[in-house]
Amino acid sequence: MLELYHSGLTTCSKQVRHCLREKGLPYKNRYVELWRYENISPDYLKLNPNGVVPTLVHDGTPIINSFCINEYIEDAFPEPPLRPADLKERARMRYWAWTADEIHLQLARLTHARMLQQSVNELSPEDQKIMLDHTPVPDKRERWRVLTKGGYSTEQLDAALDNVMFVFGRMEQEISRRGPWLAGATFSLGDISMLAIVHRISEIHPGRLDRSAFPHLMGWWDRNMARPAAQFVYATGTDEVPKRPPKKSIAGIFEFRL
């Protein structure tokens, strides 16, 4: 029995939801409301001591980190394969899955500025303190602390976007040389991981996804988004991507159970 604790259209949640959907695997949908900081509630921290989504629970055992979860799904449920049979393609698949994690930190800055800063501003000082006190990973706590102090500078955000665009340039080159997929001939976990990154930029900096600058990357984007699994994963208004609930104090999360 599979249960997925996730938060809909957050980057890492998208990666695992997409993998499960490509496999056609049924799972229990456990939506974690980040807006109520359920991810740092005591019950969730028992599943995932880093306090991040997603977590896959398979027959009672939690598996954490989106890249590790997707490799686990591939190990446990190998059909249809999302790891290329050719070992050099497989190494490229892992390179791109790794690159998605590597660039995630830069992407998070951009995401926080555009999608989270306002929500952190609206927290009461008491709720900000609860949030900071219960965020277990020091680096993540520091990033949240920056948001409580007004957020990143324009210079920092420009630098983050430069890094993302450098990776997109590398994707353009790789797809033009080897395509149609990032690893080569085979659609793989590497495509799933990077699609979540490109999708976020399509939400917050759509002008950067320029079809004349990135013809091969955008062809790859079209091929990905045409897949039925991607159409479900990236849709809004489904059970897995509910509307944002009304704002409430986050103090209550330490009383209710997930």
Place this chain on the structure above:
Amino acid sequence: MLELYHSGLTTCSKQVRHCLREKGLPYKNRYVELWRYENISPDYLKLNPNGVVPTLVHDGTPIINSFCINEYIEDAFPEPPLRPADLKERARMRYWAWTADEIHLQLARLTHARMLQQSVNELSPEDQKIMLDHTPVPDKRERWRVLTKGGYSTEQLDAALDNVMFVFGRMEQEISRRGPWLAGATFSLGDISMLAIVHRISEIHPGRLDRSAFPHLMGWWDRNMARPAAQFVYATGTDEVPKRPPKKSIAGIFEFRL
């Protein structure tokens, strides 16, 4: 035929050298002199467009990124296995290999402050410019630029060390619950990856590896360092860890071939 481009005791080089040595695989030793910035020479960038070590070349095909290289070695040369057969152990192996990459950025700050700042200070302004102009990844270029401006603040370095110590706390907990290895019963790529991180702290902040604070982590360290492969990899003065060569201008790297 395997060729390993590496730089001895740098973190990612250690990880791949250790994996190859545990497998008993012969390979050509291609030492890349970071002190002469050979990693950003035009010839090396053809192998590894990110300009970082290591790169494994297998029958002419370059494989990049230490984690991807080690998984590739395991795929191509499965004996003796360094990936647990149990799939949940295997997911934990990947979690720790991933964690080594995640914490590497923080570790790099500490390493740069203790082991590289002086060497960057001693570069001529012309050589600093060559180095910055030829470092391809924007985030890495920015980190080098910080070094040319005097380096990180004490506050930034303390924060980096806090993050590393948080991970060591998690290792202590995991080994105490499941040991003797990070994934559980089986020595794996997860141990190899994290050993390189702990080893660096043993070089630059040895007081933090406190046997009373981390009894299980230090038991794990002893078990790792007793392995013949680790004894070779972490030794100095071998062909793979040559003494630092005399300082020269780095301009010459754009003339000679690796």
